[in-house]
Amino acid sequence: MTLEQVRKEPSPYGIDFFIYGVSMCGIIGYVGQKNAPDVLLQGMRKLEYRGYDSAGMAVVGGRALSVMKDVGKVDEIHSRHDFLSLRANAGIAHTRWATHGGVTQANAHPHVSSDGAIAVVHNGIVENFRELRAFLQSQGFRFYSETDTETIPKLIEHGIRQGLGFVQATEDALRRIEGRYAVVAMNKDGTVIAARNGSPLVVGVGDGEYFAASDIPAFMDYTKRVVYLHDNDFVVVGRNGLIMNNLKTGPVERPIDTIEWDAQRAEKGDFQHYMLKEISEQAETLAKAVKQDEGTMKRLVDDIQNAKHVVLVAAGTAYHACISGRYVISRIAKKHVASVRASEFENILHMIDRDTLVLAVSQSGETADTLEAVKMAKTSGARVVSIVNVAGSTLHRESAYALLTNAGPEIGVASTKAYTAQLGVLTLLAYALQGNTEEGRRTLEVTRNQAYNLTAASMRANIRTLADVLKGKEHIFTLGRQLEYGTAKEAALKIKEVSYIHVEALQAGELKHGTIALIEKGTPCIAFFSEANRRETLSNAQEVRARGAYVIGVGAETDPVFDFFIKVPEVGLCNPILQIIPMQILAYQLAVLRGKDPDRPRNLAKSVTVK
Numbered sequence: 001m002t003l004e005q006v007r008k009e010p011s012p013y014g015i016d017f018f019i020y021g022v023s024m025c026g027i028i029g030y031v032g033q034k035n036a037p038d039v040l041l042q043g044m045r046k047l048e049y050r051g052y053d054s055a056g057m058a059v060v061g062g063r064a065l066s067v068m069k070d071v072g073k074v075d076e077i078h079s080r081h082d083f084l085s086l087r088a089n090a091g092i093a094h095t096r097w098a099t100h101g102g103v104t105q106a107n108a109h110p111h112v113s114s115d116g117a118i119a120v121v122h123n124g125i126v127e128n129f130r131e132l133r134a135f136l137q138s139q140g141f142r143f144y145s146e147t148d149t150e151t152i153p154k155l156i157e158h159g160i161r162q163g164l165g166f167v168q169a170t171e172d173a174l175r176r177i178e179g180r181y182a183v184v185a186m187n188k189d190g191t192v193i194a195a196r197n198g199s200p201l202v203v204g205v206g207d208g209e210y211f212a213a214s215d216i217p218a219f220m221d222y223t224k225r226v227v228y229l230h231d232n233d234f235v236v237v238g239r240n241g242l243i244m245n246n247l248k249t250g251p252v253e254r255p256i257d258t259i260e261w262d263a264q265r266a267e268k269g270d271f272q273h274y275m276l277k278e279i280s281e282q283a284e285t286l287a288k289a290v291k292q293d294e295g296t297m298k299r300l301v302d303d304i305q306n307a308k309h310v311v312l313v314a315a316g317t318a319y320h321a322c323i324s325g326r327y328v329i330s331r332i333a334k335k336h337v338a339s340v341r342a343s344e345f346e347n348i349l350h351m352i353d354r355d356t357l358v359l360a361v362s363q364s365g366e367t368a369d370t371l372e373a374v375k376m377a378k379t380s381g382a383r384v385v386s387i388v389n390v391a392g393s394t395l396h397r398e399s400a401y402a403l404l405t406n407a408g409p410e411i412g413v414a415s416t417k418a419y420t421a422q423l424g425v426l427t428l429l430a431y432a433l434q435g436n437t438e439e440g441r442r443t444l445e446v447t448r449n450q451a452y453n454l455t456a457a458s459m460r461a462n463i464r465t466l467a468d469v470l471k472g473k474e475h476i477f478t479l480g481r482q483l484e485y486g487t488a489k490e491a492a493l494k495i496k497e498v499s500y501i502h503v504e505a506l507q508a509g510e511l512k513h514g515t516i517a518l519i520e521k522g523t524p525c526i527a528f529f530s531e532a533n534r535r536e537t538l539s540n541a542q543e544v545r546a547r548g549a550y551v552i553g554v555g556a557e558t559d560p561v562f563d564f565f566i567k568v569p570e571v572g573l574c575n576p577i578l579q580i581i582p583m584q585i586l587a588y589q590l591a592v593l594r595g596k597d598p599d600r601p602r603n604l605a606k607s608v609t610v611k
């Protein structure tokens with residue numbers, strides 16, 4: 001679709017019909033000597049894990065701006081429209097994950113000004129879009145999409161009509177926007193502006209070329225030099241190179257960091273899917289996770305010991321790491337440690353004060369619920385420390401300090417290696433609290449070696465037999481006690497999100513209080529057990545077996561109660577790290593056997609950057 005088509009296409013929506021068009025997406029911009037569509041197309045593919053229901057690109061060549069956008073995955077759109085038929089040295093692109101606005105060509109980004117001179121890609125929410133849209137309509141602007149984003153190019157255009165230049169008009173427009181955003185805007189003279197407030201955006205600095213993207217893998221084939229933007233940063237890339245401002249404080253200088261990941265770590269290599277590659281990397285990523293700086297670890301030990309209350313906060317998989325983490329820390333530190341889902345944090349705010357230590361756990365460091373919880377905690381005077389994978393992320397910067405999980409880029413939407421890295425750091429912390437960091441390191445080294453065996457081809461073949469039994473099932477139950485309850489929760493989430501089989505996790509002892517009514521002949525129940533709770537968990541396994549369940553055991557020693565057994569060596573407090581690995585493989589294989597794409601599960605996006 002050309003720009004002309006975008007502009008002349010009549011709105012399919014009545015003027016009064018407007019759906020809140022929030023999106024959670026991947027954005028990228030490029031200015032340099034290379035052919036921009038090549039760079040942008042590669043970048044879109046790398047960012048597709050952030051959203052994959054529609055995508056688009058705008059480029060500037062010969063002072064004309066062209067837009068191509070459509071619904072579907074990046075390569076599907078490319079096969080229909082050929083992004084590479086465009087030629088240019090500057091451009092912006094977007095992969096979209098819609099939450100409210102429909103998945104339509106009109107809603108796909110980039111969005112353009114009425115005169116076709118300005119294009120914008122956006123990740124976030126314009127919370128006051130209704131007022132802005134009404135104002136712009138009163139000024140004669142027409143809208144063609146359901147999105148909040150379309151207000152941005154039109155606000156910029158409005159500023160230009162008032163006599164401002166592109167840069168000043170964009171600055172003005174962003175000052176009028178309420179809400180979280182990462183925006184890349186481009187004028188038809190090839191000037192590109194990147195700005196963020198609350199949503200992720202990093203700038204890549206190459207040799208005479210610049211990139212701006214939601215995540216580093218989008219441009220890491222071209223440069224490893226990155227600038228992490230802060231909230232309200234406003235970066236202009238034009239003929240004069242890079243000019244940095246902050247909308248609140250004026251001109252700023254930000255350091256250029258060199259990233260240590262190599263491009264290969266963000267590639268699939270010989271693996272069919274990122275998910276399988278990332279599962280297979282866990283022996284290596286665990287080794288990196290436990291290489292924590294002694295001083296920072298000691299500081300956290302002191303902070304935990306000095307705090308009256310310790311609260312772990314996270315979402316999704318990271319929260320499951322907290323379920324097990326809470327247990328190991330409180331058992332060893334002899335201190336009650338609470339864990340709360342980030343989206344529920346507001347409901348315990350009355351208990352948060354300056355004597356509270358909030359430990360936030362996240363892979364991306366950009367999860368809106370977690371960031372919101374951290375903001376509330378800080379407002380209540382609590383100290384916030386984080387365990388985070390992405391260095392320079394918002395969570396990293398919002399924390400007093402952080403322990404980095406060092407798992408490298410995680411591209412598969414289902415979190416795997418980041419989860420075991422989080423568990424590794426939390427377990428090491430527990431040992432450090434006991435004054436036994438060295439013992440912790442040794443145990444984690446043994447665990448890491450076992451993780452290597454558990455990701456081997458023989459384990460994949462064994463799990464494949466089980467996946468064949470389970471692939472046609474509608475419901476599965478997972479059971480565990482203590483530490484293993486975290487594993488039961490995470491196993492359930494993993495299988496659900498990639499295979500779409502319904503899985504319910506239960507604390508094993510709770511089963512008989514109601515859910516056992518659902519067990520019938522052939523119902524699969526997966527029981528995780530350790531030395532510490534073997535007797536009790538096996539007796540729960542016996543209860544479901546007596547009702548006809550197909551019982552799968554995950555632990556060190558088998559028992560006649562199991563129809564299928566997955567042997568995982570006993571490593572005490574590290575059990576959750578090992579027991580989840582066969583479950584990640586099971587989830588992956590179920591997805592593949594059921595014809596689903598495990599890297600891009602339906603309705604999901606890698607980082608949930610909206611509340």
Ligand code: AGP
Pocket residue numbers: 315316317318361362363364365366367370413414415416497605606607608
């Ligand atoms: C896990 O497989 C999911 N993709 C999701 O639950 C994720 O863990 C959650 O959204 C939290 O993300 P974060 O670790 O980046 O904060």
